[in-house]
Amino acid sequence: MAKDELMNYEKALEQFEVVIGLEVHVELNTNTKMFCGCRNEFGDEPNTNVCPICIGLPGSLPAVNKRAVESSIKIGLALGCEIAPTGRFARKNYFYPDLAKNFQTSQYDEPIAFEGALDVEVPSGKTFTVHIERAHMEEDAGKLTHVGGSTGRIQGAEYSLVDYNRAGVPLVEIVTKPVYGAGAEAPELAAAYVRSIREIVKGLGVSDAKMERGNVRCDANVSLRPHGQEKLGTRTETKNVNSLRSIERAVRYEIQRQAALLAKGTAIIQETRHWHEDKGATSSGRPKSDADDYRYFPEPDLVPVQPSKDWIEELRAGLPEKPSERRKRVQAEWGFADLEFRDVVNAGLMDQIEETVSAGAKPQAARKWWTGELARIANSQDKDVIDLEISGAYVAELAGLVDAGKINDRLAREVLTYVLDGEGSPSEVVAKRGLEVVSDDGALIAAIEAALAKQPDVLDAIREGRMQAAGAVIGAVMQAMKGSADAGRVRELLIEMANK
Numbered sequence: 001m002a003k004d005e006l007m008n009y010e011k012a013l014e015q016f017e018v019v020i021g022l023e024v025h026v027e028l029n030t031n032t033k034m035f036c037g038c039r040n041e042f043g044d045e046p047n048t049n050v051c052p053i054c055i056g057l058p059g060s061l062p063a064v065n066k067r068a069v070e071s072s073i074k075i076g077l078a079l080g081c082e083i084a085p086t087g088r089f090a091r092k093n094y095f096y097p098d099l100a101k102n103f104q105t106s107q108y109d110e111p112i113a114f115e116g117a118l119d120v121e122v123p124s125g126k127t128f129t130v131h132i133e134r135a136h137m138e139e140d141a142g143k144l145t146h147v148g149g150s151t152g153r154i155q156g157a158e159y160s161l162v163d164y165n166r167a168g169v170p171l172v173e174i175v176t177k178p179v180y181g182a183g184a185e186a187p188e189l190a191a192a193y194v195r196s197i198r199e200i201v202k203g204l205g206v207s208d209a210k211m212e213r214g215n216v217r218c219d220a221n222v223s224l225r226p227h228g229q230e231k232l233g234t235r236t237e238t239k240n241v242n243s244l245r246s247i248e249r250a251v252r253y254e255i256q257r258q259a260a261l262l263a264k265g266t267a268i269i270q271e272t273r274h275w276h277e278d279k280g281a282t283s284s285g286r287p288k289s290d291a292d293d294y295r296y297f298p299e300p301d302l303v304p305v306q307p308s309k310d311w312i313e314e315l316r317a318g319l320p321e322k323p324s325e326r327r328k329r330v331q332a333e334w335g336f337a338d339l340e341f342r343d344v345v346n347a348g349l350m351d352q353i354e355e356t357v358s359a360g361a362k363p364q365a366a367r368k369w370w371t372g373e374l375a376r377i378a379n380s381q382d383k384d385v386i387d388l389e390i391s392g393a394y395v396a397e398l399a400g401l402v403d404a405g406k407i408n409d410r411l412a413r414e415v416l417t418y419v420l421d422g423e424g425s426p427s428e429v430v431a432k433r434g435l436e437v438v439s440d441d442g443a444l445i446a447a448i449e450a451a452l453a454k455q456p457d458v459l460d461a462i463r464e465g466r467m468q469a470a471g472a473v474i475g476a477v478m479q480a481m482k483g484s485a486d487a488g489r490v491r492e493l494l495i496e497m498a499n500k
């Protein structure tokens with residue numbers, strides 16, 4: 001992969017205005033696929049959830065999944081969109097091995113939802129309104145696995161396997177209008193927008209919304225134009241970026257890459273690009289014109305979708321509280337200061353903290369674990385904290401063990417690493433690995449006496465009221481017992497010994 005020249009980020013923003021556009025695909029969690037009765041289930045044995053319809057055998061006839069339409073309308077309503085009274089499906093014709101039908105059934109010029117808007121808050125606290133152009137229904141393609149190469153990509157692979165279980169899984173594609181004015185915060189806005197979409201579809205219960213499983217995928221369009229120029233610059237589309245961190249990094253990278261080219265007078269090629277998490281860079285995909293000739297035509301085997309007004313109003317009435325309302329409510333319930341709460345929102349941790357609190361943890365303890373140690377671990381693994389394999393119930397259990405004095409903070413952090421490694425619940429790890437705090441007086445007194453033998457003046461110092469002298473002994477005991485001593489109890493015992 002050729003190394004791109006990048007312009008310094010601040011310098012790029014001085015010279016150019018950034019315009020982004022985001023296309024988010026949301027996989028719906030319906031029981032069955034979009035146009036057939038095959039199971040919609042992640043992780044099943046390859047090619048077991050397939051039938052003549054989803055692999056496009058001649059003569060098979062599709063039928064629209066009503067639940068998928070319902071979920072799509074809910075998404076449209078939650079994004080403040082108009083819902084189309086009638087909408088046809090179309091065939092988008094192209095060949096690719098993961099698309100056995102040779103066309104994707106999608107909505108083309110008649111999307112189910114259009115003209116919406118979403119207010120998105122970025123980490124600095126600023127709010128941007130992102131205008132939604134459309135949200136339309138379509139079906140997913142199968143999944144290709146490229147075998148034999150070092151990267152898992154098609155380049156260098158010896159052969160490829162195809163799994164059609166995902167072919168025909170219902171998708172909603174949400175397309176924004178061009179987003180102007182975010183400036184240096186465009187990368188953060190892109191990530192925050194996808195986080196909001198994820199929050200919404202999860203809140204609606206229409207998608208599992210796990211990015212690492214591809215339930216939510218983002219294509220990020222980026223273009224630059226000199227400040228003051230009206231005409232939009234040529235854009236690139238970075239495809240299928242699958243974590244919030246990557247979205248932010250990919251947008252930032254494209255800004256710097258395009259700026260360097262434009263400054264040299266080199267034209268930007270309108271193309272799709274791929275994001276490489278390992279290299280932190282995008283690479284060229286395929287050229288993309290504005291009007292790729294997919295020979296769209298109305299799908300003759302499906303009747304138009306015509307949701308009744310009553311049905312739409314019924315769905316509107318059943319929408320959960322808006323994300324902004326929910327934020328106000330939980331912040332008040334948890335008693336978080338504005339800054340504390342913003343950290344939680346920006347890390348996308350509201351669901352996790354809610355789950356942890358409802359499993360019995362105090363809100364501040366839940367916040368501390370999620371935004372502290374767990375965020376640190378995720379960061380060291382280049383992950384989003386929400387993608388860590390740990391439930392709120394486990395975090396609550398861990399906090400409970402600390403509160404009960406069974407483990408101290410240091411042991412709790414150790415327990416956490418084993419829990420994340422899949423060794424079981426915090427209590428199971430503590431029992432299995434013998435990580436409980438030692439509060440057995442006999443063992444503690446022996447360790448204190450050993451420490452005092454080396455620092456005989458400490459007892460006198462404590463008697464004279466110089467309590468800071470106790471620290472050296474407590475430290476020595478903690479070290480001797482590898483951090484598993486109950487420091488509070490060591491202190492008490494030491495004072496008792498001094499006052500004897």
Ligand SMILES: [Zn+2]
Nearest residue numbers: 036038051054
């Ligand atoms: Zn099927």
